Amino acid sequence: MKIKNFGLLVLSIILFSGCKNNPDEALKANYLDFTQRDDQFTGGIKMIPISTPIGKFNVWTKRVGNNPKIKVLLLHGGPGGTHEFFESFDGYFPQESIEYIYYDQLGSYYSDQPNDNRLWTTERFVEEVEQVRKALQLDNTNFYLLGQSWGGILAMEYALKYQKNLKGLIISNMMASAPAYNKYAEEVLGPKLPTSVFNQIKTFEKNKDYSNPKYTELLFKYYYTEHILRLPIDKWPESINRAFKHLNPNVYVYMQGPSEFGITGDATLKDWDITSKLKTLTVPTLAIGSKYDTMDPEHMKWISKEVQNGRFLFCPNGSHCSQYDDQQHYFPGIIQFLKDVNNGDFLKKS
Structure with a gap:
């Protein structure tokens, strides 16, 4: 029995020594x-208190993994969406030892949901992200911000004010101008729809008849399955369906x-445009565009060149949710970006 234990002790020492000599194995x-x-105690979940102009609330976060050098905070779409749009990351980041943090913004399903429109401004959301960053003790030695769709707007706005806190920025499937996005939908994507379908959609919108079941049916059948997630509706992942439900x-x-x-309508983001400010961003930035996205991939490519240290990732099979319908390009591209920035190779390879 003593010999067996001694053997285990020796084996443990050998394995531990190997980890010490190989940082990747230790990680x-x-x-x-x-x-x-x-x-x-909570399996990585933290309810983080945040201050707002109308009082204090709590937002939900969940940290997955340990990596002192790479910590990715995920900003979901919507606004009013949830972290559930990102659950496919579980299949890719852990095997690369990338630490990532799910986060439901204020007003989203797992966080507090105050009913006060004064809270729903990009400026306040930026300050919320900054409070979350501080609570999670993220800094420019390890803090990467990944925003998809509306989360991309929030990520860009955060970087414009607080890029000194970032190690890297990832803008996934979001243009830097709402008017340009609307123009792309109207002049490029809309005309690709069957003429009768496009005309019906425009009629519903002109009449502000957005709650009409036929309007929703047309969007899902002809637009969402082409440009939001390129799968038949009955094949959409459960996490996506759950995110839409929430x-x-x-x-x-x-x-x-x-x-x-x-x-559309009277949305407050309708005139949002930061294209003239992008050139002030110096933090390493990855802009992701997809062939079938609701966002113009050429605009995403332009973003990567407009910022001072940018890289473009193109997903040839992807749409707005490329994290699901073009995983073979989306995840390797993001993982390579994170590793290149972490290793100091980003400028050499971009």
Whole structure:
């Protein structure tokens, strides 16, 4: 029995020594170790208190993995969406030992949902992200911000004010101008629809008849399955269906409008445009565009050249949710970006 234990001890020492000599192996061995973390009790979940102009609320976060050098905060779409749009990341980031944090913004399903439109401004959301960053102790040695769709707007706005806190920025499937996005939907994507379908959609929108079941049916059948997620509706992942089920319509309609076919109605984001400010961004930036996206991939390519240290990732099979319908390009591109920035190779390869 003593000999057996001694053998195990020697084997443990050998394995531990190997980890010490190989940082990647040590990182992988430590990746799912919660023992030194203050969120072990909740499995990585933290409700983070935030201050707003109308009072204090709590937002939901969940940290996955341990990596002191790469921590990715995920900003979901909507507005009023949830972290559930990102659940496919579970299939790719852990095997690369990338730490990532799910986060439901204020007003979203797992966070507090106050009913006050004064809260739904990009400026306030930026300050919310900054409070979350501080609570999670993220800084420019490890903090990467990934925003998809509306989350891309929020990520860009955050970087314009707080890029000194970032190590890297990822803008996924979002243009830098709402008017340009609307123009692309109207002049490029719309005319690709069957003429009768496009005319019906425009008639519904002209009459502001957004709640008409026929309007929703047309969008899902002819537009969403082509440009939001390129799968038949009955094949959509459960996490996506859950995310849509949990969408807060009050926040969504107030800021984005009642449709994904452009930013419509009286939505507050309708005139949002930061194209003239992008050249001030110096943080390493990855802009992701997809062939079938609701967003113009050429605009995303332009963003990557307009910022001072940019890279473009093109997803030839993807739409707005490329994290699901073009995973073979989306995830390798993001993972390579994170590793290149972390290793100091970003400028050499971009």
